[in-house]
Amino acid sequence: ARTAAVIPAAGRGVRLGPGAPKALRTLNGTPMLIHAVRAMAASRAVSLVIVVAPPEGAAEVRSLLDAHALPERTDFVVVPGGQTRQESVKLGLDALPPEYGTVLVHDAARPLVPVDTVDAVIEAVREGAPAVVPALPLADTVKEVGPAAAPGEPEPVVATPDRARLRAVQTPQGFDRATLIRAHETVTADVTDDASMVEQLGLRVVVVPGHEEAFKVTRPLDLVLAEAVLARRRL
Numbered sequence: 001a002r003t004a005a006v007i008p009a010a011g012r013g014v015r016l017g018p019g020a021p022k023a024l025r026t027l028n029g030t031p032m033l034i035h036a037v038r039a040m041a042a043s044r045a046v047s048l049v050i051v052v053a054p055p056e057g058a059a060e061v062r063s064l065l066d067a068h069a070l071p072e073r074t075d076f077v078v079v080p081g082g083q084t085r086q087e088s089v090k091l092g093l094d095a096l097p098p099e100y101g102t103v104l105v106h107d108a109a110r111p112l113v114p115v116d117t118v119d120a121v122i123e124a125v126r127e128g129a130p131a132v133v134p135a136l137p138l139a140d141t142v143k144e145v146g147p148a149a150a151p152g153e154p155e156p157v158v159a160t161p162d163r164a165r166l167r168a169v170q171t172p173q174g175f176d177r178a179t180l181i182r183a184h185e186t187v188t189a190d191v192t193d194d195a196s197m198v199e200q201l202g203l204r205v206v207v208v209p210g211h212e213e214a215f216k217v218t219r220p221l222d223l224v225l226a227e228a229v230l231a232r233r234r235l
């Protein structure tokens, strides 16, 4: 079966601070989105990339794709996004032709994911997992907190989950096409990743090793790190 990648890139990037929509901000001179598109197209298995653009930015994204060198064996489609990430992914899936049996969903905000990670996710889906997420162990201890007793009071810690069993998950997340479409049609709760929708269907989600360079560009310091990683790669 063929593999397509949907790239949600319609977010504003509020946590990055004022400026262009996050996916259009540059890293060492090239828009973050172009880095993310190249990361997906770098996999020989990916023959279609669907970019979900900022709602008013679809034409700009189309011309960016046309202006940058991208592999010829890959097709690129641009659709306008929605108000939430979940809605944007759904709009991307609506543009997925029927012959694509495997779908990746990859954040434009993770521009530096290595191709080996992409291929490991695709491989696990092809071996039969309905949903696959790249994941890393946590460096920090994580606490669950409760509400403060009163405004201005400190939040109380209520639990410390065993860190050894926790994972930080990344993208691309990989799916059997029918499973992901059903998840997006069925689950209405707010979620922050696609795999959790498949979990809510009661289906098995498995992890493969993630990669440090697949980190998400969220806050200003992440831009510094991303540009340093690119410089080390001499891009």
Ligand code: CTP
Residues within 6 Å of the ligand: 007, 008, 009, 010, 011, 012, 013, 014, 015, 016, 022, 023, 052, 081, 082, 083, 084, 085, 086, 088, 089, 107, 108, 109, 110, 216, 217, 218
């Ligand atoms: N995204 C999207 N449509 C939205 C919101 C987010 O396509 N309405 C995309 C972002 O463009 C990003 C990915 O989902 O590639 C992960 O979201 P996040 O890192 O939260 O990006 P933003 O929502 O843009 O950032 P912020 O939450 O700081 O505003």
Ligand code: MG
Residues within 6 Å of the ligand: 011
């Ligand atoms: Mg967001």
